[in-house]
Amino acid sequence: MEFEMLIDGRMVAGADRLEVINPATGAVFAQCARADAAQLDAAVAAASRAQRGWAALDPVQRGNCLRRLADALEQAGPGLARLLTCEQGKPLATATREVAGAVHALRFYAGLDLPLQTLHDTPERLVLEQRVPLGVVAAITPWNFPLLITVSKIAAALCVGNTVVAKPAPTTPLTVARFAALAAPILPAGVLNVIVDANDLGARLTGHPDVAKISFTGSTATGARVMGTAAEAIKRITLELGGNDAAVILDDMDVRLAARKVFDAAMVNAGQVCLAAKRIYAPAGMIDALCAELAALAEQTVVGNGLEQGVMMGPLQNAAQFERVLDLFEDSRRCGTVLSGGPVGGPGYFMRPAIVRDLPDDARLVREEQFGPIVPVLAYDDVAGLVERVNATPYGLGGSVWCADPARGIALARQIDSGTVWVNTHLGMPLDVPFGGAKQSGLGRENGIEGLKDLTQGKIIAVAR
Numbered sequence: 077m078e079f080e081m082l083i084d085g086r087m088v089a090g091a092d093r094l095e096v097i098n099p100a101t102g103a104v105f106a107q108c109a110r111a112d113a114a115q116l117d118a119a120v121a122a123a124s125r126a127q128r129g130w131a132a133l134d135p136v137q138r139g140n141c142l143r144r145l146a147d148a149l150e151q152a153g154p155g156l157a158r159l160l161t162c163e164q165g166k167p168l169a170t171a172t173r174e175v176a177g178a179v180h181a182l183r184f185y186a187g188l189d190l191p192l193q194t195l196h197d198t199p200e201r202l203v204l205e206q207r208v209p210l211g212v213v214a215a216i217t218p219w220n221f222p223l224l225i226t227v228s229k230i231a232a233a234l235c236v237g238n239t240v241v242a243k244p245a246p247t248t249p250l251t252v253a254r255f256a257a258l259a260a261p262i263l264p265a266g267v268l269n270v271i272v273d274a275n276d277l278g279a280r281l282t283g284h285p286d287v288a289k290i291s292f293t294g295s296t297a298t299g300a301r302v303m304g305t306a307a308e309a310i311k312r313i314t315l316e317l318g319g320n321d322a323a324v325i326l327d328d329m330d331v332r333l334a335a336r337k338v339f340d341a342a343m344v345n346a347g348q349v350c351l352a353a354k355r356i357y358a359p360a361g362m363i364d365a366l367c368a369e370l371a372a373l374a375e376q377t378v379v380g381n382g383l384e385q386g387v388m389m390g391p392l393q394n395a396a397q398f399e400r401v402l403d404l405f406e407d408s409r410r411c412g413t414v415l416s417g418g419p420v421g422g423p424g425y426f427m428r429p430a431i432v433r434d435l436p437d438d439a440r441l442v443r444e445e446q447f448g449p450i451v452p453v454l455a456y457d458d459v460a461g462l463v464e465r466v467n468a469t470p471y472g473l474g475g476s477v478w479c480a481d482p483a484r485g486i487a488l489a490r491q492i493d494s495g496t497v498w499v500n501t502h503l504g505m506p507l508d509v510p511f512g513g514a515k516q517s518g519l520g521r522e523n524g525i526e527g528l529k530d531l532t533q534g535k536i537i538a539v540a541r
């Protein structure tokens with residue numbers, strides 16, 4: 077299978093090629109076009125040329141383009157879901173939901189706009205606020221939800237009149253390349269460009285003088301580099317970075333129900349979610365029963381090739397991440413008690429869900445973001461000490477509280493230093509609710525009107541009467 081890039085309205089071969097591995101087999105299954113610096117520059121130039129014309133369209137016309145794109149994506153859905161499973165590893169049913177999520181995002185943003193606001197209208201003066209698109213937006217995305225995150229960024233940026241150069245992660249470029257092929261006949265040339273690299277063009281893209289805004293989702297370490305590059309030209313940035321979310325169970329919660337919920341919150345997408353539950357805290361008296369339930373759920377999880385029926389958890393997405401999670405697993409065996417899980421013999425990057433107890437707070441699995449199917453279960457005695465431990469992290473992305481009495485949940489949620497804290501759920505993210513991190517988990521917001529505002533800048537027009 078060969079996959080091309082979208083530059084200036086045309087699908088093009090790359091200056092080079094990239095081999096794409098299926099993580100369930102560990103073998104190369106497709107070739108993707110790979111850009112060189114000249115192709116990246118051509119993509120930015122095309123986006124730059126197209127921007128004024130795109131911004132000048134009526135928002136309804138832009139919305140119609142996004143709707144046509146949603147229809148095309150929906151039609152291609154079944155094939156794309158299979159492709160997503162092959163490149164990312166997730167089970168087909170989950171991949172199908174990801175494609176549906178991308179379709180939903182396109183339709184959601186198709187109906188949005190930031191119209192002119194009147195701030196003052198008096199006999200003395202008229203003050204208007206216009207939201208102006210920023211220009212060319214670079215959308216840089218990771219390998220955990222390659223299609224959903226990239227398409228959501230594209231739809232949001234386009235709906236308010238920006239043009240886009242998108243760069244998916246090098247290990248999962250294929251579904252985005254297919255999306256680009258669907259977009260080519262629908263969008264005016266240059267409005268969307270998709271380039272693929274081998275982790276070598278990120279800095280050139282973020283540092284490009286004609287890129288006005290960087291919308292980045294990825295690790296905190298890479299986010300810091302993006303921020304550094306953006307500083308020179310005072311570029312606008314939105315950073316969605318790592319997390320180390322705590323899921324806190326209160327003592328009025330049913331143990332079985334709690335186990336089911338936090339297990340799913342931790343193991344969703346094989347734990348490869350910035351917002352997955354990465355530390356589970358439970359009252360000391362509940363730990364034994366909770367761990368027994370969690371270990372049973374781990375044993376029941378069917379791990380395998382996501383294309384096979386009945387598989388509940390796919391492989392880790394790439395070899396580097398697999399090695400990193402195995403390293404954390406070995407470290408956890410040394411300083412805690414591993415109740416279940418661990419690596420499955422190859423081929424493929426498979427690991428069974430691991431539940432770890434008896435770890436000290438300074439264990440690597442507690443302090444670091446694991447981004448894999450392994451989770452520590454930690455005991456607490458009183459809520460005051462708990463809050464301190466939950467907040468003792470440079471991250472502040474999400475978190476959840478599980479309880480019978482929602483008022484207790486809200487009271488604790490208010491003390492957790494994160495961008496989002498859920499009560500009796502984890503990971504619900506409607507597109508009209510702003511989302512983003514506190515502390516080193518990010519900067520700026522996506523989704524909601526606040527997210528759209530971050531893709532524009534306010535301009536005041538003040539008239540003396």
Ligand code: ADP
Binds near residue numbers: 245274279295302
């Ligand atoms: P990981 O370490 O798990 O691969 P990253 O945060 O490094 O995650 O990657 C997220 C995205 O950022 C990918 O598309 C990657 O190619 C891109 N990227 C990597 N390095 C840079 C950089 N210096 N500037 C901009 N983007 C980069």
